[in-house]
Amino acid sequence: MEITKKELAKQFAKDWEKHYALKVFKDRGFIRKQCKICGKHFWTVDKDRDVCGDSTCMPYSFIGKKIGWAHDYVDAWREFARFFQKHGRTVIPRYPTIARWRDDTWFVQASIYDFQPHVVSGESAPPANPLVVAQPCFRFNDIENIGVTNRHLSSFVMIGQHNFISEARRDWKDEDVGLVIDCIKHFKIPEKELTFVESVWMGGGNAGPAFEVFVGGMELLTAVFMQYSIEDGKLKELPLKIIDFGWGLERLAWLLNGTYTSYEVIFDPVDKKFAKQIGFERDLEFLKALSKVNSNLDLNETEDIDLALKDAAEKIGIPLEEFKTKIKQLQAFYSILDHSRTLLFALADGALPSNTGGGYNLRVILRRALRLAEEQGWKIDLKWLVREHAQALYGKPAPRVVTGLSKEELLEAQLMPMYPELRQALPDVEKILDVEIKKYFESKSRTSQLLAKILEKKELSNEELIQLYNSHGIFPEDVVSEAAKLGKTVKIPANFYSQLTASHVAAPKKELPTIKLKFKAKGTKPLYYENDRLFEFEAKVLEIVDDRYVVLDKTAFYPTSGGQSCDIGTINDVCAVLDVQKQGQVIIHEVEPVKFKVGEIVKCKIDETRRLQLMRHHTATHILNGICRRELGSHIWQAGAEKTVEKARLDITHYQNLTDEELKKIELLANEVVLSAIPVNKFFLPRPEAEKRYGMRIYQGGAVPGAEIRIVEIPGLDVEACGGIHCSNTLEVGPIKILGSKKIQDGIIRLEFVAGKRAIEEFQTEGALLKEATQIFNVQPEHLPKTCARFFKEWKEQRKEIEKLKKGQK
Ligand SMILES: [Zn+2]
Ligand SMILES: [Zn+2]
Structure with missing residues (x-):
């Protein structure tokens, strides 16, 4: 029997004293009240309050008059981290935005993703406990709203406040809720602004009570208690209970500054420099007026957007056309800022734009940014933008002499860089942007002709518009302008881009083994x-x-x-x-x-010979993967690999074909690794230990199961979580010979190679072919190319001569 969220909410509300009446509320003078508008129950210190604090029940109260202690975006995080560290929480570095440790999703979408599935299931220990993490997350379902409402984004930082509690404690919820209240007060936000609205959380067969925590009309965090598993419609206490509180850093910073949009805080100071560069002047009066109406302009939730726009224009008191123009400018301006920041995170974490998988969404936003700029007639430099973002997300430049300070001391002095890794990744990020921008303009030049052909024939449906983007990279705006030339109109759905990106968030599951029989045996x-x-x-x-x-x-x-x-x-x-x-x-x-x-x-x-060959091919794969990453950049990940007796292949994520020069160099360097006789270390480590020591780089082959993972390390070159059988020393691999490389799909290059005895066989075959050829021409091998060229040239000339003679005969 299934249980719905609604039913569960009813159940929890009936038993509210058990689920929501925390001791900490009683101790701090919070009382339970009911919202006169939505009817939800909430907790507050304010006896006279009668609305819950949700923006649907009260307007944002902080716009134009900040609430609390102003900090810029990065400093808001530092202050938060400092506060939680003082209260016994470990501040851990962020996880990559590309969720390589999971096989069910491309992107991290919430801080709890960092700990799924292995920590949440109790199989593996968390990296620290309790902890806080400033985790960048991606959401691609509201792309059109960016810049139109004052708060939508494709990437945002969720501050995870997590506590993994395995001992049975009745008061397990109190400490963290107490910290939330204290943190709000630490930021000098008046306590009476704070409300905890009773709610329910459900996900992945689990459930628990939750609070939506509001300040000044805005939800600042969601406080989830992962408490139960649902079995046959009944709640069963989980052995491991989890505090899963997710704060919006963007929201906290916005609240503390009270600007008209959240963007002015999030993108500061990049937005100002960018505006100056493109000559765009933000009309603050308009932003102010807009902030009072733009909650109605949610393009994904508003049914009749034309009506909503008209209504908003009337309320502000400017003509509709002027209003639309201004909105379009804001949408373009903030979308470009947003998209470039998302691309910075993604590319720095080793993702590549492409036309499949997770990279699909990255290409959509990259091209959308370029498009929007073109429409506005702005000359933008995406590389400059990512550089500026990387600097802004580092934090204020630290004074020169900070060496020797611990992380804690840096934090105490408000000097801890927020995301230093972004600046480091810039050279690689810029290289990828160069290639992608070039591809965009190439495909654009083909668009016009193709479109004219298609449009002459027929009207285009929504699916066909999506198909046009997928197969030719053609944007609907191009279709509209091309159609206009032919006197036709094409209507684009308001949420076209969200439709594109919605299907490219989850990753496909892995293939299962082919033998599908039932066995009684427990294990081998x-x-x-x-x-x-x-x-x-x-x-x-x-x-x-x-x-x-x-x-x-x-x-x-x-x-x-x-x-x-x-x-x-x-x-x-x-x-x-x-x-x-x-x-x-x-x-x-x-x-x-x-x-x-x-x-x-x-x-x-x-079969010993076969096994030894497989071991050689496998270790050679790791060597080549390491060399490719070192030579081509940190965006290189293993996208697939296969090691058979005959040959091996390694698929790497890379944006363009490898040149002969590159292949030669990679082959040479790989053989140098072999000759250096480096011992190959193989050992098991608890998962958190392995991740801490080597980072998420270990998941080259994708997600791996188990609390203990097997590490295969070629010191100084490559570390992977790998269950394969390897040589004990690189010298055992023997010679490595690359047979060739080709692009197998957008953003993925395949290398084929052989190692050990198979490489010798390849050399021998090549040698034999060469010998045969030299015998035909009767020359020394070094003269062979020249001789061939000469023979070929002479043959062509003679053929021409013969043709001429034939014609002359006629
Ligand atoms: Zn309400
Ligand atoms: Zn391996």
Whole structure:
């Protein structure tokens, strides 16, 4: 039986003393009241208050008259962090915006994403506890609203206030709620402005009570208590309870400054420099007037946008056309600021714009920024914008002598850089922008002709507009202007861009193993990690299914995983092991014929030559991945890999084809790593320890399961979470030879290569071909190219001569 959020809200409201009447409220003089407008219950210190504090029940009260202690954007975070640190919270560095440790989403959309699934499930310890983190998050569902309302963004910083509580404590909610109240007071916000509105949270089969916390008419944070799992429609207490409070840094900073829009605080001082550069003057009077009406201009929620615009223009008292022009300018101005900031975060974290997956949305906003600028006739420099953002997000420049200060001391002195990694990533970010901007203008020059052709034939539906963008990168605005030339009109939905981006947030699930049978066995003990050179062993047969699929109590046969092909070999010398796969903890051997019984002890033998070749190819993959990242930039991630006996391939995220020069250099450097005889370290680490020590870079092959993860490290070059079987020293890999590279899809380049004995075979084949060719021409190898060229030239000339003669005969 399912339970709905509405039903749960009813249940919690009935039992409000249990779920919402916290001890901390009583201690601090908060009382429970009911909103006279929406009917919701809320907690306040103000006896006379009769509205809950939601913006639908009261207008923003801080616009034009700030509430509290003014801090700029970065300083608001520093002050927040300083406050929480003093109260025993660890301030941890942010996670990347690209969620490589998860296989269900491309982007981080809330601070709790950092800890899903492994910490939230209780499988793995958090990096610190309790903690706060300033986590940049992406949301692409409100793109058109940016600059139109005064608060929408595609990237924002959610300050996560998290506490993971595994011991049973009745007062587990009080401490964090108390800190919220104290933090509000610390920012000199009058306590009576603060309301806690009773609410419910549900997600991923879990639920719990929650508060929407309002100040001055704006929701400043959502305070969620992950308390229950829902089983058969009933609530069951979770063993690990989680405080999941998400503060909007943008909102906090806005509140403290009381500007007309949140953007003036968030983008300061970049917005002022940008305005000057493009010669755009913001009309503050208009912004002021607009701030009173723009909550009605939410393009995704307002049904009749034309009517809403007309209404707003009337209220402000300016003609509709002028109003629309001004709104368009603001939309362009703040969208460009927003999109460039989002791109900075994403590209610095190793994402690439593309036409598939998560990169799709990045390309949409990049092109939209360029488009909007063109429409306004502004000459913009995206590279300059990202540089300015990176500086602004670093914080005020620190004085020269700050060396030797700890993180805590820097924070105390309000000098801790907020996101120093953004400045470091700038060279790579700018390179990617260059390539992308070039691609945009190239595709644009093709647009006009193509469109004319299409428009002559037919009217375009919404789906066809989306299709046009997807297949040709054509924007609907181009369709409109091109159609106008032909005297036709095309209507674009107000939320076109949100429609584009909505489908590119979640990531596809991984493929499952192909053997889909049920096994009774609980698990198989793997022997290949303890000893990667164990090629013969004895094991007991636990189970045989379909007279073909065999489970042993332990095995040294490596199952296909992480792109490494499985081992093959024999059991009792006569039964061939054809395939090995892993299902959960069970390792399944596909055997033909099965000439043994359950309970028998069998003698297993692994094809040693094959395994050694696979190990070489796998370690070579890690070496090449490390070299590519070092040579091509930090945007290089492994997008896929496969290691078979014949050859290996590595797909990397890169924006353009590799030149022969680049390939030559990569091959040379990879072989230098081999010759340097670097030991390859393989060990298990608890997940938080591994992430702390090496960062999210370890997730090259995507998300990996388990509380303990296996690390494969080539010191100084590459560290990956990898379950594969590797050489113990780079020298064992032998020569690495790159066979070639090609672009397999937008933003992904495939390298094919061989290593060890297979590389020698390649050299020999090439050598033999060369020898054969030199024998034909009867020259030394070094003269071969010249000789070939000469023969080719002569042959062409002779052919021409023959043609001429033939014509002459006619
Ligand atoms: Zn209300
Ligand atoms: Zn690997």
